[in-house]
Each structure stands twice: as structure tokens, then as C-alpha cells.
Amino acid sequence: MQKAGAMAERKDPGASRPQAVAGQRGLLVRQILLAATLTYCAAAQSETVSFAAEVQPILTQYCVMCHVPGAAQGGHALYPDAWKSMVNVPSTQSPLLLVKPGDPAASYSFLKVTGEHLAAGGSGEIMPFPHAPLSQDEINTFRQWIEQGAEQN
Numbered sequence: 001m002q003k004a005g006a007m008a009e010r011k012d013p014g015a016s017r018p019q020a021v022a023g024q025r026g027l028l029v030r031q032i033l034l035a036a037t038l039t040y041c042a043a044a045q046s047e048t049v050s051f052a053a054e055v056q057p058i059l060t061q062y063c064v065m066c067h068v069p070g071a072a073q074g075g076h077a078l079y080p081d082a083w084k085s086m087v088n089v090p091s092t093q094s095p096l097l098l099v100k101p102g103d104p105a106a107s108y109s110f111l112k113v114t115g116e117h118l119a120a121g122g123s124g125e126i127m128p129f130p131h132a133p134l135s136q137d138e139i140n141t142f143r144q145w146i147e148q149g150a151e152q153n
């Protein structure tokens with residue numbers, strides 16, 4: 001009897017082991033799913049910048065108030081169609097295009113907001129003059145959108 005009791009006792013930890021393993025597997029699966037979800041979100045974020053949802057709001061907030069038809073700031077009106085007024089349009093201040101799809105370093109509008117416009121043969125102030133420069137996040141959004149082909153998306 002004593003022997004049987006000892007065996008029964010010994011059985012208990014063994015019996016609970018499969019549950020523990022299943023619990024660990026469940027945790028592992030959850031960790032994998034979480035990692036996959038985070039990777040997917042990070043990829044989605046850096047995947048495609050939307051002109052309408054991400055770039056236009058920056059222009060609307062910091063640029064359009066001066067660059068309207070009639071005011072002719074730099075001969076460059078960002079209203080009513082900012083995309084059409086920048087993409088493949090020659091700059092009046094430099095030999096560059098305002099936005100050259102795929103090439104931020106050759107896009108004068110981009111260089112105007114980073115302050116590299118003088119080195120590229122341009123003139124005038126860093127934009128949005130006379131306000132504080134755009135944040136690094138805003139500049140990155142603008143750069144990524146140009147790198148990705150400056151699409152009307």
C-alpha cells in the first residue's frame with residue numbers, strides 16, 4: 001500500500017508535466033504571433049507613404065498659406081493641387097526639379113526643407129521660412145515618399 005501511495009504521489013508531478021509543456025507551447029505561439037504582428041506593423045509603417053494621408057497634411061500645415069496662387073511665393077503655388085505643382089515641375093530658383101521621383105537629393109523642394117538648397121545651386125531661405133524647420137519625422141516622411149516614387153497615392 002505504501003508502495004502504491006508513493007507511486008501515486010510520484011505520478012502527480014508527471015501527470016501535470018504535459019499541461020506545463022502545453023502551457024509553454026501556448027506561450028511560445030503567443031510570442032511568435034506577437035513578434036509577427038510587430039514586424040508586420042513596422043513593415044507597414046515604413047512600407048508606403050501616402051501622399052494624401054501623410055505628405056499633404058504637412059504641406060497644408062506649414063506651406064500652403066504662403067504658396068497660394070496670386071501670392072506667387074517663389075513662383076510656386078501649392079494650392080489647389082500640391083502634387084501637380086511639385087512632381088516633375090522645374091524649380092524657378094535652381095536647375096533642379098521641385099520633386100524628382102525616386103531622388104530626394106535632386107528634389108529642390110526637399111532640399112529647401114533640409115537647408116541643403118544653397119549647396120545645390122538654389123537661393124533664398126530654408127522653408128518653411130520664417131517658421132521653425134520641419135521635424136525630423138516630417139522630413140523623413142517627405143524623403144520616403146520621394147524615394148518611393150513620389151506617387152499620387
Ligand code: HEC
Nearest residue numbers: 062063066073074076091092093109124125127128129130
Ligand atoms: C511665410 C511664407 C512661406 C512659407 C510658410 C513657406 N514658404 Fe516657401 N517660399 C516663400 C518665399 C517668399 C519664397 C521665395 C524666397 C525664398 O526662397 O526664400 C519661397 C520659395 C520656395 C521654394 C522655391 C520654389 C522654386 O520654384 O524654386 C520652394 C520649393 C518652397 N518655397 C517650398 C516651401 C515648402 C515645402 C514649405 C513648407 C514646408 C514652404 N515653402 C513654406 C514663402 C514661404
